[in-house]
Amino acid sequence: MENDCDVKEETEGKELYVCTLGTLDARYGGEPLDIPLSAGGKVIQLFLLLIWAGKEGISRVKLQDSLYDRKNTDAANALRITVSRLRKMLSQSILQDKIKIEVYKSTYYLNVYDEHLKIGMDAVLMDNYYQQSQRAETDTCRQQLLESVCRLYNGDFLPVMSGEAWVESSRSHYQDIYFKSVREACALMARHRDYEKIVKLCDTALEIYPLVEWVEEKMEALLSLKRYGEALKAYENALIMASDLKKDKCRMIENRIANSMRSRCGQKVILHLQNVDLGEWGGKNEEAEKLQKQRDAGKRKRSKKYYMQR
Structure with a gap:
């Protein structure tokens, strides 16, 4: 049985790790990724959506709805062009031959072709830790997971992409998880009279909100x-x-x-x-x-x- 308290927040080895909470930053093996994330645009948004979707992939319809205004855009054709541009960008980066965009039954995947490469995103990790905390069997385990959730959250989801429908929707989701985590962690800390931790947790929360x-x-x-x-x-x-x-x-x-x-x-x-x-x-x-x-x-x-x- 997998240990639900086995939290991991630091990147190790050749890992592609993307930070989206309070900032936008991507690193490969601890070094800045040679892809201009700050440029924004549909290509970068597609890249982030594919990482966010993980192994489950994301449907063509959802991508079209997330990236384009169907009323004023030929979403199907626009998506094909955006995918083509992203493939070209990846082929010219350090990630060439390591990851590829593939489509199977109208679902898009970012598949890994390097057995040593792992892909992670802080928002996804935060979501996973919170879900694990709700299944935790002990207060100690649950508190540890909730503290990890709070440490991962450094601000709004993708602040540089404000206004994008899928970003705003996800932003509310992660903000809600953060608020719940702070409240639940404080309650557990108070139950065990760990008041110093409450003070530190609230100081950090006050810096963000x-x-x-x-x-x-x-x-x-x-x-x-x-x-x-x-x-x-x-x-x-x-x-x-x-x-x-x-x-x-x-x-x-x-x-x-x-x-x-x-x-x-x-x-x-x-x-x-x-x-x-x-x-x-x-x-x-x-x-x-x-x-x-x-x-x-x-x-x-x-x-x-x-x-x-x-």
Whole structure:
């Protein structure tokens, strides 16, 4: 039985590996592929679609629908021309005689003729890891696979090809997988009290998509670690993000965040902040001012009690 936790993210040997998440890059044996991917166009899109389809291949109809507007283009003839151009491009590259475009029963394949050559794509690998995570029998295995999914995702699918119908459809699919993976990984990490990993995972997620949801996850983890100053910074950032939303939505999110802070912090955080300069975490908001006043009031109360005793 194949080990579902046997993840592999680095290319090895003579592997053709294509990165499509957040960028577009192809390497053969670790070196840049001598094919002008940045040029875009139908030829490069066909090349990517064939790699993405893998051994299952992709039908002629699907290729035509993905690459052309049937209403204004002779899709059948256009596809023949594009395939011919791609074959010529491959024959003039380092991949000549190693891979070939072949058609069988109206299905197109990118077949490998070098037993040492492997073809991979980050988007396909990400999809596979997520599917494996849903079948994993242990939390440890599942978390490992979900973390691999998150590491592979560096941004939108093929950002240089925005506007292409098949790209936009796939982009939504991979974004959805990423969001699910972050949520599920955070839940597993929280269950096992691995809060440091949650903070790191959310920091990376915030670099890709600065969403209030990731700030809330990070804030909860920081509170569990009793890193209250950093939690307050995360709280302030969440309020800033929420302020960009519609008024009603903004108020709802602000209330949710504030309630979370109060329920998780309580008096312990207020006492802790007596020894923390609120200026260290920067910025001002109502919650910060409230905590500052409570700290000052506590000092005055203790001082008054001291002099009365004397």
